[in-house]
Amino acid sequence: MTWRLASSDRGEGPYIWRFSPLDRVLHAMVIISFFGLVITGTPLLFSHTGWARVLIRLVGGFQAAAVIHRICAVITFAYFFTYVAHLTYRVIRSSDKKGFFWGPNSMVPQPKDFRDSIQNFKWFFGKGPRPRFDRFNYMDKLDYWGEFWGVVVIGGSGLILWFPEFFALLFPGWIFNVATIIHGIEALLAAGVIFTIHFFNANLRPEKFPIDIVMFTGRATLEYLKKEHPLEHERLVREGRLEERLAPAPSRAAYLWSVVLGLVALVLGIMLIALILWAIMQWNA
Amino acid sequence: MLLILGALPGIAALAAYAQVPEAVVCQKCHGNREFLARRVSTPQRAAALYVPDSILRDTQHGDIRCTDCHAGYGAGYPHQAEVPVVPCQTCHEQEGADWAASIHAVGEAVEDTPTCVGCHGSAHTVYDAEDRRSPTYPLNVAAMCGRCHADARIISTYFMAPEAAQARVAVPQYYQNVHGAALTRAGLVISATCNDCHRAHRVLPGDSSESSVNRSHIASTCGTCHVGVLETYEEGSAHGAAYRTARRSVEGYEAPACVDCHSAHQMVRADDPEWFLGISQKCATCHRHLWETYLGTYHGQVTDLGFGVTAKCSDCHTPHNMRPASDPGSSVYPLNLVATCARCHPGANENFVKYYTHGDPHDRERYPLLFWPWLLMTSLLVGVWGFFGMHSLLWFSGVAIERVRRRARTRGDRHDTRAGGTP
Numbered sequence A: 001m002t003w004r005l006a007s008s009d010r011g012e013g014p015y016i017w018r019f020s021p022l023d024r025v026l027h028a029m030v031i032i033s034f035f036g037l038v039i040t041g042t043p044l045l046f047s048h049t050g051w052a053r054v055l056i057r058l059v060g061g062f063q064a065a066a067v068i069h070r071i072c073a074v075i076t077f078a079y080f081f082t083y084v085a086h087l088t089y090r091v092i093r094s095s096d097k098k099g100f101f102w103g104p105n106s107m108v109p110q111p112k113d114f115r116d117s118i119q120n121f122k123w124f125f126g127k128g129p130r131p132r133f134d135r136f137n138y139m140d141k142l143d144y145w146g147e148f149w150g151v152v153v154i155g156g157s158g159l160i161l162w163f164p165e166f167f168a169l170l171f172p173g174w175i176f177n178v179a180t181i182i183h184g185i186e187a188l189l190a191a192g193v194i195f196t197i198h199f200f201n202a203n204l205r206p207e208k209f210p211i212d213i214v215m216f217t218g219r220a221t222l223e224y225l226k227k228e229h230p231l232e233h234e235r236l237v238r239e240g241r242l243e244e245r246l247a248p249a250p251s252r253a254a255y256l257w258s259v260v261l262g263l264v265a266l267v268l269g270i271m272l273i274a275l276i277l278w279a280i281m282q283w284n285a
Numbered sequence B: 001m002l003l004i005l006g007a008l009p010g011i012a013a014l015a016a017y018a019q020v021p022e023a024v025v026c027q028k029c030h031g032n033r034e035f036l037a038r039r040v041s042t043p044q045r046a047a048a049l050y051v052p053d054s055i056l057r058d059t060q061h062g063d064i065r066c067t068d069c070h071a072g073y074g075a076g077y078p079h080q081a082e083v084p085v086v087p088c089q090t091c092h093e094q095e096g097a098d099w100a101a102s103i104h105a106v107g108e109a110v111e112d113t114p115t116c117v118g119c120h121g122s123a124h125t126v127y128d129a130e131d132r133r134s135p136t137y138p139l140n141v142a143a144m145c146g147r148c149h150a151d152a153r154i155i156s157t158y159f160m161a162p163e164a165a166q167a168r169v170a171v172p173q174y175y176q177n178v179h180g181a182a183l184t185r186a187g188l189v190i191s192a193t194c195n196d197c198h199r200a201h202r203v204l205p206g207d208s209s210e211s212s213v214n215r216s217h218i219a220s221t222c223g224t225c226h227v228g229v230l231e232t233y234e235e236g237s238a239h240g241a242a243y244r245t246a247r248r249s250v251e252g253y254e255a256p257a258c259v260d261c262h263s264a265h266q267m268v269r270a271d272d273p274e275w276f277l278g279i280s281q282k283c284a285t286c287h288r289h290l291w292e293t294y295l296g297t298y299h300g301q302v303t304d305l306g307f308g309v310t311a312k313c314s315d316c317h318t319p320h321n322m323r324p325a326s327d328p329g330s331s332v333y334p335l336n337l338v339a340t341c342a343r344c345h346p347g348a349n350e351n352f353v354k355y356y357t358h359g360d361p362h363d364r365e366r367y368p369l370l371f372w373p374w375l376l377m378t379s380l381l382v383g384v385w386g387f388f389g390m391h392s393l394l395w396f397s398g399v400a401i402e403r404v405r406r407r408a409r410t411r412g413d414r415h416d417t418r419a420g421g422t423p
Helices: A021-045 A050-058 A061-093 A111-124 A138-162 A174-204 A222-228 A230-238 A252-284 B002-015 B023-030 B033-039 B043-049 B093-101 B116-120 B138-149 B152-158 B162-176 B178-184 B194-198 B215-223 B227-235 B238-244 B258-262 B273-286 B288-294 B298-304 B313-317 B334-342 B368-418
Strands: A015-017 A219-221
Touching: A015 A222, A021 A050, A021 A061, A021 A174, A021 A252, A021 B298, A050 A061, A050 A252, A061 A138, A111 A138, A111 B368, A138 A174, A174 A252, A174 B368, A219 A222, A222 A230, B023 B033, B033 B043, B138 B152, B138 B162, B138 B178, B138 B194, B152 B162, B162 B178, B162 B194, B215 B227, B215 B258, B227 B238, B258 B273, B273 B288, B273 B313, B288 B298
Parallel strands: none
Antiparallel strands: A015 A219
């Protein structure tokens, strides 16, 4: 196999499944809604900048931005509750309940994740080999729990700001000030983490540059699995379950669309984070 | 009207002489176009001398005698060619004195100096200011003033000094402003025109303490028409109180008077969003910190983005009746807050109004409820982003070290091969 732009499709085949159709649909919803939220929300936080004034008019003024922001919030709640419901269903139906909360297929942080992160820092300084990851490494878990935490915190504070008159029946008015502070700063944290750290870990780091489309096509080559998730590969071979995970190669159209849309999202996200950093510098100046 | 009142004593004095319809005599020649055309050299001169009774009778000067102004023509014919006209202030004493004290009379008189006829037209066609034909009729005033104040030659000759900047732009700006639009577009003759603010005869520059448009008099000048606003402003607002006593802010600013918010010649309707946005920033000239904390709220952010929909200063504090929160008459007095907020938020209750409209999360003393969440969230932001940002940057170091070692190993391998060793 020749060199491909998408790191998930480089090297020796065959393809191996990594993400389910539901995972991919939910991730697509995250992308769409998160861009919608950031584009319509950051102009408020950085209202002092020229780009904020341009951006808010590009989306049709602040009233339109407010509507788009709420539509994207509804999409966010939709994927969040769909995911939680599906997870609950899977936990209830599964014969291996322990596997959800512990072990290589679980998203729960475990001692190995801390050991891996320490090992990674050693590798950064040339003091040891790279850590060898299983199915989910500690950076994947950061993204996962960051998403969870972010939706709860930003979504919760956002609901308070969406329905102030209702929440004023229960709480004193200063909770709107607190909700504004939490909503804004947590949103910056989410944008900061997704547009730099998630982008780097999942796409831009030298091993994967410029893009990894496994989250779009749901599958990656065997070579990718061996490099990125060597322990998972060894485990699947040992347990004789690699066969179960064999996948057909993605169609040419699926590959191209994934690469194009992924690159668009990457560029858009980097532009947004650049604007945010620029605005913060203007703040301090 | 002023013209008539001013002229009354003069007219009374002249009444005694008005026995003979002397105009009839003058009319023999000056009401005869053919005769005049034969007697003088140019048609222009003939037209100027043609003053038929039919025109004159209709004017303000219809019942005074020709010789009252053209004194010296009384005895015999043919009369002398040129005899000076009696000055207008002979009868119009007050107007003359006012004009003489005005900016229009300053300096040496030149051809362009706006004297009586400059504004009122020839004495033979002077009409009452309430007469539609008069250049001093409200609908005609701006155009009349504009003959100089919108004339390129006059402007470039006389109005180039920095202090005359207003004189250059006032008339074109007036046509665009709310008063000018009311007059020219809505045809509303009660709308203010030039002389309503600047006076008709005693026109003085704004920096003259006597001027009707001087800071110290502007409130009463505007209040001539805007009686209700003047009452509100003067009788209780914090700005009105400071204006009355000429008190200055800590920064040394004078209390805001009408023109500070509404401007002199560019005033627009109060619902114009662009103007409204500018106003909030003007409030910030003195109320800096309140403006900055306002910008931290949704109200302020939307305003800052250039939209006029969310609450601006005057929406909560009222436009003219702004009072301190300790004043029971204030819109932001604690007991009035529910009503004030409910103007936009119909469901506002006691809890709702505990919102800090000017809360400052950086002020630990006054807003601990905002400070601690702010500090917590900011620490989280800086901590997480900083740590994993560093993690990403260090990744390059890991890759670089790996590559250098691999290259060194490859070179070492080649060296070993050449030396005949085993790889």
